[in-house]
Amino acid sequence: MANIKPSLAKGTRDFSPQEMEKRNYIFNTLRTVFKKFGYNEIQTPSFENLSTLTGKYGEEGDKLIFKILNSGDYLVKAPEELLDEKSSNKLIPHISEKALRYDLTVPFARYVVMHQHEIALPFKRFQIQPVWRADRPQRGRYREFYQCDVDVVGSSSLLNEAEFVLVYREALAALGLKDFTIKINNRKILSGIAEVIGKPELIVDMTVAIDKLDKIGLDGVNRELLVRGFTEADLDLLKPIILLDGTNDEKLMSLKEVLSASSIGLEGVTEIEEVFRYLKDFGAERLLDNNTIEVDITLARGLNYYTGCIFEVKTNEASMGSIGGGGRYDDLTGMFGLKGLTGVGISFGADRIYDVLDELELFPASSVSSTQVLIANFGEETHAHTLPLLFNLREAGVAAELYPAPAKLKKQMGYADGKQIPYVLLVGEEEMASGSYSLRDMSSGEQQKISGEELIAFLTKNTISCGNIVRNIVIND
């Protein structure tokens, strides 16, 4: 056994106990909101047949898929000429038949097609799983990271779009975020604009350019539009659209005028209006009034993929790119031979949300520590006192530990500090004789005398009860 100094594989991360608590807090909060809206969780395997993934993400994407080497004598069937030529790329299908999941969308499409006869449509699902990409690792970009997707397939109703706005609102609010903007656009509006200008074939170039308005300003966008084949006259036509201003209603009104000659463009406006009408019927018009929702026709996001409404969410409390996005796509499962299934979905950027909550100190105390009280260990002769107490604390749902050896008190206190345990209980000879223990509050340093029964009552009241969590989850009344 070689004695090597261990390291992480490039672009991967360990998650410490405190990071895990915070990550679970985010995922559990999202999971609870998704379920409240009727989305069900599924999971797909970490690896798929290579043929399931290849060709779905473009040529660049294919390169970033992690391929798994076949087991056993994997070279036996490899064509000799490919080995001689060292044709790395051509050899792949001969020595690898499996690959790690690159996103959650293609496996979801595969799932829907394979299980189409068990699924009641519309199928509302969410999925929170890691994906892997052979990207060059950078600050904030990892080779293993979680995606968190919510989708409905098999329903063209714009109620679904409206509900996704409510999902964003409730999930982000539940995480403690107060000021965020949900941007909405519609692919049909972008098509309409390109049509009105008379350059429908340049829709992709147009949207790529105006998508950059935030970063490069109008002059930058104009320069890029000229390079991409638009004329000065086109720029004059586009300017009022790009700089569209006012309330959402005013923007939609202006768009109707601009797009009056484009039926597809008007359809896009009507779809957004219908989403808004649903939100008003929900009693959520405040989201529309205070600009939590914002019509933004510069929003493009994966244009070649989306066919209807497009969403993007950003927080206004921290400087951070988008923390979520999504939209409607007309053909999720066509790649696997099941045509005509429409879908709409959104995703949450869990890593970015984590960073925002950390920066704003929005993680609740309960998401940082788990053990609520450490009983200091003063030796075997105290066990007849401390072990029943420990047992009863846990029965009452309080996460508790006895330090496992009679180490120096300083060391035991250091352990409690390291684990961010809020209370330490001291049970020495004096305490055993009097039946009154000393409870130390680790943040204030204050100590109080307390009996065993009082202790349980105090900690049940003042700390997180994990027993109760289980009870609420598992018991039906």
Place this chain on the structure above:
Amino acid sequence: MANIKPSLAKGTRDFSPQEMEKRNYIFNTLRTVFKKFGYNEIQTPSFENLSTLTGKYGEEGDKLIFKILNSGDYLVKAPEELLDEKSSNKLIPHISEKALRYDLTVPFARYVVMHQHEIALPFKRFQIQPVWRADRPQRGRYREFYQCDVDVVGSSSLLNEAEFVLVYREALAALGLKDFTIKINNRKILSGIAEVIGKPELIVDMTVAIDKLDKIGLDGVNRELLVRGFTEADLDLLKPIILLDGTNDEKLMSLKEVLSASSIGLEGVTEIEEVFRYLKDFGAERLLDNNTIEVDITLARGLNYYTGCIFEVKTNEASMGSIGGGGRYDDLTGMFGLKGLTGVGISFGADRIYDVLDELELFPASSVSSTQVLIANFGEETHAHTLPLLFNLREAGVAAELYPAPAKLKKQMGYADGKQIPYVLLVGEEEMASGSYSLRDMSSGEQQKISGEELIAFLTKNTISCGNIVRNIVIND
């Protein structure tokens, strides 16, 4: 884009919404119990450097590790002679530098060594993550499956062993299991027996043979012992030990006699006695009296790995192999250059526990369904009634959906059935006029008239409130 009929990679599984609910129920229950005992969750990446994993699982194990092909022009540095010879095995390190996690133990050891300066010892951790093995898939054996490990490193106290007994007891009871046996043995007792017989070098052969007592009976064990180098005289010595009978105390007493000449053997007995003493101090002597805990010296489990106590758990309510096991190991991190760290740990066989709970119908209703009420859709003109109601239900923490289109009622009912939604609410013209809706109980088929307010009160009381789960988890009082 090739139009292929999609399939799963061999040995992998999709998890449907209902399977996910059940799996999450198991994992959340375990997680809650682990935290109550002061264990903290960590996660490690799905892939490690190949060098971190190679050589840790024996030659057979190495073959079962899934290797990931390097990205880009991975053949460029491959030695030509290995390609010419088609030396699959020798080529691996030249074209693959990463591999999928094979178990949770080696990554945990790597974690402890890399983070040794941040960790307060003893380090109590648990980890619930998938692992991957290139095994031949069989019924019940998958290439991707979850492991669920709980360990303490850096503490030699037998309090840890005693606590693991309590963890098993509480976790299995929380899952609804009523009759299970926690078997305990000690590697030192096995060493002592081999020593007393005068064949210490045959300890592995001895334990491999007697480990099979359950399956092949005493005659079978004897035949195997003879083949493995024991004599008829040895068998006479071993017989009373293999057939050791009586209460735990009686067994320990007999072992003390048999092992009186072996100090290591006696040490093993003393360790089990100390674990039992801790359990008595905890007030958990009932576990000892009613044979929930059972001394079983035929228990061996990965003998070359464990150095002290050994555990195995089986349910007596279903015919199923072990559903968990573990033990103490003296040198977890030596393979990465950090010597002398002792550890003890147990694991839970999540897939087997799942099958047992399914067979015994122990999954609570709440772990099967998520949406609690479906509002039937009778068209746009009802939205002014149904959408605010839907909004308020969710605000009250009730998972609720509106069917997204005014489809035939039969289809909507079928959807509710498919998702196992317990209630369907009917809001038609008559209901809107009277303000009194019809609530259908999908299991009994009964319908009751109910107002909007009554509905929320009724469903809050009679169904799982997901809002409350979040609140209990996130709020500190």
